[in-house]
Structure formats: structure tokens, C-alpha cells
Amino acid sequence: MTTMTIAKAINEGLRATxxxxxxxxxxxxxxxxxxxxxxxTDGLIGExxxxxxxxxxxxxxGIIGTAIGLALSGYLPVxxxxxxxxxxxxxxxxxTQLAKMHSRSNGNLTVPVVIxxxxxxxxxxxxxxxxSPEALFAHTAGLRIITPSNPHDAYWMIQQAVDCQDPxxxxxxxRRYWLKGEVDTESPGPSGDPFKxxxxxEGTDATVVAYGPLVPVALAAAGAAAEDGRSVxxxxxxxxxPIDFDTVTDSVKKTGRLIxxxxxxxxxxxxxxxxARVSERAFLSLEAPVIRVGGFHMPYPVAKVEEDYLPDIDxxxxxxxxxxxx
Amino acid sequence: MGATHLPATEFDGTGVDDQLEAEAEAVxxxxxxxxxxxxxxxxxxxxxxxxxxYANRLDAEKLRGFYADMAAIRRFDQEATALQRQGQLALWxxxxxxxxxxxxxxxxxxxxxxxxxTYREHGVxxxxxxxxxxxxxxxxxxxxxxxxxxDTNFHLYTLVLAAQTPHAVGYAMGIQRDQKLAAANATxxxxxxxxxxxxxxxxxxxSSEGDVHESMVFASSYNAPVVFFCQNNHWxxxxxxxxxxxxxxxxxxxxxxxxxxxxxxxxxxxxxxVTEWALERAREGKSPVLIEAxxxxxxxxxTADDPTKYRGSxxxxxxxxxxxxxxxxxxxxxxxxxxxxxFAKVKADGDELAAYVRKTTHDLETPDIRTAFANTYxxxxxxxxxxLAWFEEYSAGFxxxxxxxxxxxxxxxxxxxxxx
Numbered sequence: 221m222t223t224m225t226i227a228k229a230i231n232e233g234l235r236a237t238x239x240x241x242x243x244x245x246x247x248x249x250x251x252x253x254x255x256x257x258x259x260x261t262d263g264l265i266g267e268x269x270x271x272x273x274x275x276x277x278x279x280x281x282g283i284i285g286t287a288i289g290l291a292l293s294g295y296l297p298v299x300x301x302x303x304x305x306x307x308x309x310x311x312x313x314x315x316t317q318l319a320k321m322h323s324r325s326n327g328n329l330t331v332p333v334v335i336x337x338x339x340x341x342x343x344x345x346x347x348x349x350x351x352s353p354e355a356l357f358a359h360t361a362g363l364r365i366i367t368p369s370n371p372h373d374a375y376w377m378i379q380q381a382v383d384c385q386d387p388x389x390x391x392x393x394x395r396r397y398w399l400k401g402e403v404d405t406e407s408p409g410p411s412g413d414p415f416k417x418x419x420x421x422e423g424t425d426a427t428v429v430a431y432g433p434l435v436p437v438a439l440a441a442a443g444a445a446a447e448d449g450r451s452v453x454x455x456x457x458x459x460x461x462p463i464d465f466d467t468v469t470d471s472v473k474k475t476g477r478l479i480x481x482x483x484x485x486x487x488x489x490x491x492x493x494x495x496a497r498v499s500e501r502a503f504l505s506l507e508a509p510v511i512r513v514g515g516f517h518m519p520y521p522v523a524k525v526e527e528d529y530l531p532d533i534d535x536x537x538x539x540x541x542x543x544x545x546x
Numbered sequence: 547m548g549a550t551h552l553p554a555t556e557f558d559g560t561g562v563d564d565q566l567e568a569e570a571e572a573v574x575x576x577x578x579x580x581x582x583x584x585x586x587x588x589x590x591x592x593x594x595x596x597x598x599x600y601a602n603r604l605d606a607e608k609l610r611g612f613y614a615d616m617a618a619i620r621r622f623d624q625e626a627t628a629l630q631r632q633g634q635l636a637l638w639x640x641x642x643x644x645x646x647x648x649x650x651x652x653x654x655x656x657x658x659x660x661x662x663x664t665y666r667e668h669g670v671x672x673x674x675x676x677x678x679x680x681x682x683x684x685x686x687x688x689x690x691x692x693x694x695x696x697d698t699n700f701h702l703y704t705l706v707l708a709a710q711t712p713h714a715v716g717y718a719m720g721i722q723r724d725q726k727l728a729a730a731n732a733t734x735x736x737x738x739x740x741x742x743x744x745x746x747x748x749x750x751x752x753s754s755e756g757d758v759h760e761s762m763v764f765a766s767s768y769n770a771p772v773v774f775f776c777q778n779n780h781w782x783x784x785x786x787x788x789x790x791x792x793x794x795x796x797x798x799x800x801x802x803x804x805x806x807x808x809x810x811x812x813x814x815x816x817x818x819x820v821t822e823w824a825l826e827r828a829r830e831g832k833s834p835v836l837i838e839a840x841x842x843x844x845x846x847x848x849t850a851d852d853p854t855k856y857r858g859s860x861x862x863x864x865x866x867x868x869x870x871x872x873x874x875x876x877x878x879x880x881x882x883x884x885x886x887x888x889f890a891k892v893k894a895d896g897d898e899l900a901a902y903v904r905k906t907t908h909d910l911e912t913p914d915i916r917t918a919f920a921n922t923y924x925x926x927x928x929x930x931x932x933x934l935a936w937f938e939e940y941s942a943g944f945x946x947x948x949x950x951x952x953x954x955x956x957x958x959x960x961x962x963x964x965x966x
Binding site (some may be wrong): 245276279281284285287288290291295313316320322323324325326328361362384385413462463541 | 629660689690691694695696701702704706709711712713714716717718719720721723724726744756757758761763764767917918920921922923924927928929955
């Protein structure tokens with residue numbers, strides 16, 4: 221067991237997969253000598269060389285498109301997109317090509333490409349650097365989407381993404397890159413299945429589902445609620461596609477109330493999907509409507525007002541109050 | 547005599563293109579991508595300081611093979627068009643006019659090369675031994691692919707324009723790494739795997755897509771063993787190539803730092819020579835190459851299109867005079883390399899192929915939607931499993947009803963018979 225930040229954990233996870241599998245290679249802008257704008261690939265080019273840690277031209281469609289070709293020729297590319305808002309020049313390659321290659325080849329071809337996208341706000345940055353576009357990708361069949369919230373998961377999930385035969389997008393919560401935690405590099409433990417949700421805190425009055433950057437917020441809200449005598453269960457979703465509805469539904473059957481929190485706008489978001497599924501699966505267990513806590517229907521606002529936009533402890537507690545009032 | 551340098555555009559004299567060319571020349575200087583041509587429309591063979599050597603490698607059998615391939619794929623094209631008109635295909639993408647560009651380039655590839663087509667490369671598919679009936683699966687709506695690319699190294703058709711061009715470069719980067727690894731691990735005296743390259747097809751319309759630019763940047767940055775094969779057939783559905791580019795497309799290669807060659811795309815011998823040269827160069831790791839095959843789509847873009855709305859019959863007639871099959875036939879006859887019996891056999895073979903394709907198309911089975919559930923992901927997926935389970939239960943309910951309906955229908959028939 222060792223303590224490290226999420227950024228370091230991903231770095232170590234990438235190092236492990238580069239060591240374990242000679243066909244793994246990294247691609248992206250500035251990932252070589254600079255080590256990436258967040259230094260997630262720091263030092264890797266020195267250890268593995270420029271053929272396996274590839275500083276690419278500045279072209280997202282080119283990065284994803286050539287990664288598809290490399291995967292078709294038997295390699296396991298891990299692409300880094302520098303920021304969430306910059307993935308869109310590569311959107312066509314991801315949604316029309318990467319997601320569908322296995323299906324349209326009648327299962328004859330696999331494209332095990334991993335795409336890492338630092339996402340979410342809270343770092344006081346300028347436009348296109350703070351978005352949460354995960355629902356746009358989750359709507360596309362053929363992709364898998366995961367998001368770690370702690371260093372242990374970050375270390376293992378990147379390796380599990382590379383091992384997966386399907387394309388996997390790893391949304392990395394950039395404002396948590398410096399969050400420290402323990403990592404067991406010997407065993408993934410309960411993280412063995414990256415597409416399974418984890419119950420991080422048991423409770424009986426309500427369930428809060430969160431993922432990525434909002435998991436620490438949800439845990440803090442549950443802690444604050446406990447001081448008021450309320451027992452809140454917290455689930456780290458971990459996988460956005462597929463979603464582990466069984467874990468969520470089991471929790472709702474126990475608590476009767478559900479709040480889903482994410483940074484992305486609530487309209488058309490992952491929270492709505494979870495609310496709909498839970499109402500189909502556990503309608504009679506619900507004591508209150510499922511309440512979504514998320515961003516507003518606006519482009520991510522300027523940094524000086526992002527604290528009013530981002531769901532925080534109080535917004536989750538307000539939702540909890542509403543749920544408990546039924 | 548040097549290379550046959552034809553005008554940069556064969557629309558010279560029509561006015562509009564002359565003006566564009568003149569303007570472009572005023573700004574950029576004369577286009578420096580002369581068109582390589584060996585076999586002229588009159589069936590006479592010319593000389594080229596570089597490419598005649600490649601043409602000289604072709605024996606009579608190979609030349610007759612080129613003709614047979616072009617005739618076969620034209621006959622196939624006619625049959626597929628007819629099948630679409632009869633409602634047996636949802637759509638067809640005709641290739642007539644582009645046979646030399648496709649057969650010449652496809653026959654220059656070697657089995658270890660990997661080919662990324664767009665959606666009109668039926669002739670290239672033939673050269674890669676893809677069962678032509680398999681090509682029709684996509685157009686009949688029974689598959690989004692139809693063949694296993696691993697069997698022939700001929701990738702699936704890609705309908706999103708130019709999306710396959712970065713795939714080709716990535717694949718070439720994979721080959722590059724494989725070759726480096728193989729060289730490092732080579733044992734002296736042991737035979738080595740033949741070197742491979744990738745060839746990717748796209749059209750003059752697709753050349754405007756950003757993916758073409760990005761893929762050429764990547765190809766150049768990493769010196770990937772890839773040949774970009776652009777079939778400039780002059781029309782992107784209804785938009786002429788002059789709207790895509792003000793300079794010969796082959797000239798764009800210079801901007802990326804690798805060779806670009808414009809070849810007469812209706813001259814199968816020149817196309818073959820140029821492509822063989824380019825693929826050899828790519829396999830040896832010398833550089834990527836862009837080939838612009840200057841050709842013409844004689845028919846519609848697809849069977850949903852009406853070319854009479856956007857171009858004149860005079861233009862089509864000009865190009866029909868440069869027909870790739872006719873000029874090779876003239877040459878083969880003049881040189882005594884093929885006789886009437888050969889051409890009769892080619893025609894008979896074409897009819898046989900057409901009959902095979904017709905029958906096979908009619909016999910293509912509609913797949914069960916369960917195969918789509920099975921192929922959405924490579925690994926197990928709970929949502930797909932859940933939806934499949936629901937579908938099975940839902941379908942099972944209908945099965946009960948249809949059985950009941952069958953019984954009722956049978957009873958009704960019996961009643962009817964009794965009443966008669």
C-alpha cells in the first residue's frame with residue numbers, strides 16, 4: 221500500500237501497462253518530454269521511447285483516427301485528449317468509427333482504443349477547459365465510459381481499460397488530480413470490475429449517487445447530514461456506460477430515496493437516465509421522486525462564477541431535504 | 547520522348563477551368579504535377595523515363611488480366627445497378643469509368659498490403675479476391691460490412707467521407723512498428739516476412755475533409771508506409787472538383803513533404819506503374835505518396851442521383867472517348883496480344899458473373915437482430931443483455947399470438963371450404 225495522487229496513480233498505471241504489454245502505446249499532444257499538460261505521462265517517454273509514447277501533431281481527429289488504425293493492426297493505443305472541450309474535433313471518429321467498428325464488421329474486428337479525457341470544472345480555467353460531456357458519449361452504443369474518483373481506482377481502472385477489448389473512454393476528474401489516497405498496487409481488490417459501482421458509505425434514509433469529481437462532495441454531504449441525524453448511503457458510480465443499475469436499485473430499495481449528482485447539465489444527462497431506470501425498476505420502493513443535482517442548461521460559465529454553477533455540499537443537502545420532505 | 551505531359555485539367559477550352567487555372571498559375575506558378583500517361587486513348591503506348599520500366603514488367607497475360615478484370619467489374623456494376631432498379635438493393639454506387647484507376651492500383655498491391663477503401667472500390671475489391679456478392683450485402687441492407695477484412699486485407703467500406711484516411715495511417719504506423727521489431731529480432735539466415743504498406747482510397751470530394759489533411763500530417767510526421775490514392779472523378783455528387791480545389795490535388799502532397807503524382811486514371815498501365823512505384827517506396831520506408839488518378843465517373847454518384855441536373859452530355863461524351871477498356875482493347879489487338887476469342891470469353895465470363903451475383907443477391911438471408919445484440923460490444927455488457935432478454939420475452943409473446951392466429955386462420959379456411 222502506498223500513498224499517491226490521482227495524477228501519479230494514472231502515471232503509475234500507464235507505466236504498469238506499458239511494462240506488461242509490449243503492444244500498448246500512448247498518443248497525444250505534449251505527452252512526451254513535457255509529460256502532458258497535467259504531467260500525467262511524466263517520465264514515460266524516457267523509459268519507453270518515442271515509438272511507445274508518441275507526441276502527436278495537434279489534431280484530435282488524427283489522434284483518434286490513427287489510434288483506430290493502430291488498434292486494427294494489433295496495437296493497444298491510449299490517447300490523451302488535452303481538455304474536455306477539445307474532444308469535439310475527434311467526436312466524429314469516436315462516434316461514427318470507433319464505437320461501430322466491431323458491430324459493422326459483424327464482430328470480426330475489435331478496436332481496443334482507450335481515450336483519456338481530463339474533464340470537469342473547479343480549476344478556475346477559461347472556456348472549453350471545464351466541461352463534462354460524458355452523456356454525449358454515453359448515448360453512443362459501442363463505447364464504454366469510466367471515471368475514477370480516487371487514486372486506487374485511477375491506478376487500476378486505466379489498466380483495466382487497456383485490457384478491455386471494447387473502446388473505453390476514461391474521464392479523469394481534473395480538479396481531483398492532486399487528491400491523495402492509498403493505492404494497493406498488488407491487487408485491485410473490490411475494483412476488480414471497473415464497470416461496477418461501489419457503495420462507499422452505508423446509510424438508510426437516502427442514497428446519493430455521484431461519480432468522478434463529485435464523489436468527495438457527496439461523501440462530505442453525507443457526513444454533514446449525519447450530524448443532523450440523517451443516514452445517507454453514498455455510491456460511487458465509477459462506470460457511466462454501462463451503468464451498474466443493480467447496485468443503485470438495491471440501495472434505493474433499502475433507503476427509498478435517491479439523489480443523483482453530477483457536474484454536467486441535468487437536462488439529458490446521466491442523472492435523468494438513472495432516475496428513469498430506477499423508477500422502472502424500483503417504483504414501489506421510492507418514497508420520493510428521484511432528484512437530480514447538476515449543472516444548469518448553459519455553456520459552462522466563466523470561472524469567476526463557476527462556484528455558483530458547480531454542485532456543492534449545500535446543493536446536495538438541499539436535494540436531501542426535498543427528498544425527505546415527501 | 548519524355549513523359550506525356552497532358553494539361554493539368556482536361557476541361558481546358560471549356561472556359562471556367564481555364565480561368566481558374568490561369569488565376570492559380572498567376573499566384574502559384576505553373577502546376578508541377580504533370581499527368582503520367584503511358585497508354586493513350588488511341589491505344590498507342592508512350593514512353594516515360596521512370597514508369598516505362600514498370601510497364602515493361604507487364605507480360606501479355608497480365609495485360610489480358612487487366613482487361614478481363616475491368617470488363618468483369620463493369621459487368622458487375624451494370625448488374626448491381628439493375629438489381630437496384632428492380633428493388634433488390636437499397637442503393638448502388640456505380641464505378642463505370644473508374645475501372646482502370648481501381649484495377650490498375652489494386653493489382654499493384656501485394657497480399658501483405660492492407661487496403662482501406664471508401665465505398666466505390668468494387669474494382670479494388672475484385673483484385674483483393676473479395677467475393678463480389680459479399681459487396682452487395684451492405685447495399686441490400688443485410689449487413690453494414692459483409693466480408694471479413696482479415697481474410698483479404700481489404701477493409702470495410704467507409705461511408706463517412708475520409709474517416710478511413712487516419713485509420714490507414716495508424717495501420718501503417720502499426721506495420722512500421724512491427725517491421726522495426728521484426729528487424730530487431732531477426733535471426734541471420736532466416737527468411738523475413740515481406741514488407742507491407744497500406745493504401746487508402748478517397749475521392750476529390752473527400753479531399754476537402756479535415757481528416758485527409760490530418761492523416762497526411764500524421765503520415766508525414768512519422769514517415770508512415772502509406773499510399774494515398776485519390777480518384778479524382780470530377781464530381782462530388784453534384785459539385786465539380788473545381789469547388790474542392792484550385793490546384794491539381796496531387797500538388798497538395800508537396801505541402802506535406804512527400805511526392806504527389808497525377809496519373810491518367812483511365813490508363814490502367816500507367817496507374818499500375820505509378821502505384822507499384824509508390825507502394826515499393828512506402829514499403830521501403832522512403833516516404834508516403836499521394837497519387838491522384840485523374841478519371842471520370844461516367845454514371846451517377848449513386849442510383850439516387852440524377853447527373854443530368856448538373857452536367858452536360860457533351861462532357862460525358864468527352865470522357866467516354868477516353869474509355870479505359872476501349873483503349874486497352876485497341877492496344878491488345880494492335881500488338882496481337884488478344885484475339886476475338888479472348889474478348890468473347892471475357893464477355894461470356896462477365897455474363898456468368900452477373901448471373902452468379904443476381905442469384906446470390908436474391909439468396910442473401912436477412913440476419914436475425916440478435917446478431918446486432920451480439921456484436922455491439924466485444925465483451926459482455928449488462929445493458930445489452932438486459933435489452934436482449936426483454937426482446938426475447940416480447941418476441942415469445944408474439945410467437946404465442948401468431949400460433950393462435952395460425953390456428954384461427956386454419957379454422958377459417960376449413961370453415962370456408964365447408965361452406966363452399
